[in-house]
Amino acid sequence: MRKKLGDRIAAFKDANAIKEKGLYPYFRSIESAQDTEVIIEGKKVLMFGSNSYLGLTNHPKIKEAAKLAVDKYGTGCAGSRFLNGTLDIHLELERRLAAYVGKEAAVLFSTGFQVNLGVISCLLERNDYLILDEYDHASIIDGSRLSFSRTIKYAHNDMEDLRKKLSRLPEDSAKLIVADGIFSMEGDIVKLPEIVQLADEFGANIMMDDAHSLGVIGFNGSGVASHFNLTNDVDLIMGTFSKSFASLGGFIAGTEETIEYIKHRARSLMFSASMTPSAVASVIAALDIIESEPERIDKLWDNTNYAKKLLLNAGFDIGHTDSPIIPVYIRDNDKTFLITNILHRNGIFVNPVVSPAVPSDSSLIRFSLMATHTFAQIEEAVDKLYAAFKEVQLTPVKVSI
Ligand code: PMP
Numbered sequence: 001m002r003k004k005l006g007d008r009i010a011a012f013k014d015a016n017a018i019k020e021k022g023l024y025p026y027f028r029s030i031e032s033a034q035d036t037e038v039i040i041e042g043k044k045v046l047m048f049g050s051n052s053y054l055g056l057t058n059h060p061k062i063k064e065a066a067k068l069a070v071d072k073y074g075t076g077c078a079g080s081r082f083l084n085g086t087l088d089i090h091l092e093l094e095r096r097l098a099a100y101v102g103k104e105a106a107v108l109f110s111t112g113f114q115v116n117l118g119v120i121s122c123l124l125e126r127n128d129y130l131i132l133d134e135y136d137h138a139s140i141i142d143g144s145r146l147s148f149s150r151t152i153k154y155a156h157n158d159m160e161d162l163r164k165k166l167s168r169l170p171e172d173s174a175k176l177i178v179a180d181g182i183f184s185m186e187g188d189i190v191k192l193p194e195i196v197q198l199a200d201e202f203g204a205n206i207m208m209d210d211a212h213s214l215g216v217i218g219f220n221g222s223g224v225a226s227h228f229n230l231t232n233d234v235d236l237i238m239g240t241f242s243k244s245f246a247s248l249g250g251f252i253a254g255t256e257e258t259i260e261y262i263k264h265r266a267r268s269l270m271f272s273a274s275m276t277p278s279a280v281a282s283v284i285a286a287l288d289i290i291e292s293e294p295e296r297i298d299k300l301w302d303n304t305n306y307a308k309k310l311l312l313n314a315g316f317d318i319g320h321t322d323s324p325i326i327p328v329y330i331r332d333n334d335k336t337f338l339i340t341n342i343l344h345r346n347g348i349f350v351n352p353v354v355s356p357a358v359p360s361d362s363s364l365i366r367f368s369l370m371a372t373h374t375f376a377q378i379e380e381a382v383d384k385l386y387a388a389f390k391e392v393q394l395t396p397v398k399v400s401i
Pocket of ligand 1: 111112113114116137139180184209211212240241242248249250
């Protein structure tokens, strides 16, 4: 590496302090399938840090569908959707997803991140306005950076602030409000009915990022617009397959015209290889299961409500969550790393969320539920969380939600 860049890389010390304390929690190697129990360093660990909300990543029917797709189509498409990378199953999945979320058409991208990058940057031009919740996902923020439009942020889920920000924008400008359906760290739900009202009043379009809402809320888990019965008021519905859908990839759904536009403008779609056959087939199989076994979603919510009850009874501060994503606030970076480490040693996998991802007085442990957890596993995790708090002399402080 030449000097200039080499010096910068050599000066990178961000992770050192936490590594020196033996508390580095990232890039942990898992030696098994992503399930409620995983194997790490040869030992069983209970998984409470997965986005596999419906617990489908190790489902025999989905694995079988993936294997059959490899047999029929091979392992990769060796090209973008635009050119040689469109298979019949890509088109089948697009039709299925459009019907699932209640839109005319959909198009697949290779990851959810690429959906937000490509869609936001291709729709908005100079003099347009992109209006974001301050807690929107990194892929939405990066999409805004690729777009030539101006970006305005409103305080998290604060509809007064959104109104204030919208009221200052030129009446005749194109405006797109983009928000997470369920916020990925806090677990709260977007205030969609109020956003729809404001969008009507100020002439804005709406895009919902349903990464964490698909398979979780709405009819058959079809997302936040369905949950509020506002599908016709949301212009664009974005989803990923890396969470409830047990695979990898993403999609955007909207009117035929909008999808046609995106297919010919979104650079992260046109200049990137298409979803692999096994990934597509897995999503089709996952969708079959989600649509035919709605009891899985009921079980996810039973688990979520049970975990919330136990956590609240124990006095933990879990913020305003309304979903299987439960933040356990610690509000101190070092203690968050320490508690994560104690839990890990005691066989519980959770994710620490510290600054700069959140302000340091909001650092938290992200505790997430799966439909396949048992009540006994949830009890064990909450007990161990309580013990870990005690070990670092932190008292769970009761904050009502
Ligand atoms: N949007 C949100 C809200 C997310 O949480 C994520 C992933 N964590 C993405 C988009 C990106 O999805 P993917 O993993 O499919 O790239």
